[in-house]
Amino acid sequence: MSSACRLLPIIASLLISVVHGLAEEPVIPAEESAAPPQPVPAHLELAKKLFDPGLADGFDFPAGGPEGKAPYTAKATRRKYAGWKVTGKPGEADADTGQPHTGEAWNGSGGGTTDAGQPIFAIAAGVVREVKETPRGPAVTIEHRFVENGALRTVWSTSAGLADVTLKAGDPVKRRQPLGTIANRGAGTTTQLYLEIRTQWPPPAEAGPAAGCEPPSAFIRAHRTLTVPAKEKSLIIASKKDYRLLYCRDGKVVEDLPIALSQKPLGPKTEDGDNRTPEGEYRIIQKAVGPFDGEWGKFLGSRWMRINYPNAHDARTALDAGRINKGKCEAILAANAAGKMPLANSELGGGVGIHGWVSDWPDGPQNLTWGCLSLREADLKKLYSLVAKGTVVIISP
CATH class of the missing domain: 2.40.440.10 (L,D-transpeptidase catalytic domain-like)
Incomplete structure (x- = not known):
């Protein structure tokens, strides 16, 4: 047998070993071999957040129509009453319990249970974060995201003392969507809506009960219309x-x-x-x-x-800081409200x-x-x- 023939089995064996070795070589998955994704530039990430379709376009009052002033008709007697009485501000002591208010109490002007069954509405678009029982009755907490003076903000509203609630956590809500009605919880309990607006959720355990609470009516009046x-x-x-x-x-x-x-x-x-x-x-x-x-x-x-x-926010901030007087602030506010050129020769x-x-x-x-x-x-x-x-x-x- 020639030397060439004697080498053929050896060569074949070597080739088989090489093939097996190649087959056993680990294959790198495509996702592991790909280059890491590049971070999105800040200005494009900002635009993405500003274009969130769930942003609120403004806030309304929870009862008495969007302005909170409309009359109501008692369900039991069909008698008509002039409107609503709103009491309490965050931090003020409750007249009955002495505990600090965290929001506002909304009572029908007719008193008693005349406001029982009156519909309560979402103050702005948002997402339900929690529905639970509270000492005031069933409560719905909604997260509201919005743009204020060009910046993204979030607040949480809680409407307590409700009945007929069908919403659940995760449900989207629209501005003025019904949340339920004011509950009549029987003798010894007050028939009313209790409304909170908080800048933190959940409320910080280490802080006082009114920490992060906004005066609801003042907040709503200041945010009736918002840019989307x-x-x-x-x-x-x-x-x-x-x-x-x-x-x-x-x-x-x-x-x-x-x-x-x-x-x-x-x-x-x-x-x-x-x-x-x-x-x-x-x-x-x-x-x-x-x-x-x-x-x-x-x-x-x-x-x-x-x-x-300067815009309205610039003027109010400067007035609060003592950088301009009230007259100049009002002139700037009036010009902006009319779509005109604001005062250009102020300290701002x-x-x-x-x-x-x-x-x-x-x-x-x-x-x-x-x-x-x-x-x-x-x-x-x-x-x-x-x-x-x-x-x-x-x-x-």
């Missing part, structure tokens, strides 16, 4: 963190543009000359095409879109908007302006052609 970004036909979202500006239509991002910020980019604008960019919810109140006159005209580029800074400053620059700035974060948002020339012209007066502008930290 997904329902805005035209919307601008500016993220100072990412130095990006999104132009959106009907809840969808249309343009994603780089921006330059003010010379002091951190923190909201609070006073004239602080070189900071405002933070909050504003609207475009003026549009103009250059060239612009004056010492600073060249820094505006070819287009100018003014926002309504003014003349803030979106514009270009003397030339296009380089890539990367740029802190250039005295409080405005700046776009490169081509992006400025594009955005100017898309937005109209009245467009909502949300500027986020």
